Amino acid sequence: MLEAAKLFFTASRWHGEPTVREPGRCTEWRRWPLTALPEPTVDYTRAALEAISRGTPYTAAGWN
Incomplete structure (x- = not known):
């Protein structure tokens, strides 16, 4: 069985505050x-x- 790749990104700039857009998967940002x-x-x-x-x-x- 193949494992799905996990990708992570860093933001160099942003504005505003994070909001929970999938409340069924995430209850809060901290x-x-x-x-x-x-x-x-x-x-x-x-x-x-x-x-x-x-x-x-x-x-x-x-990954092995």
């Missing part, structure tokens, strides 16, 4: 320090956030 992410945080999400914070544009986390 900001968390990278060193204190909530549990459970999905492993690939944690790996992507850590890579982005290091300035690493790509990670193969989760």
Whole structure:
């Protein structure tokens, strides 16, 4: 079985405040320090956030 690719993007500019557009999937937006992410945080999400914070544009986390 093939696993779907997970892509993460960083914004260089924006305006306004984030809003929940899919309330059946997400109940709220909150900001968390990278060193204190909530549990459970999905492993690939944690790996992507850590890579982005290091300035690493790509990670193969989760791929054998």
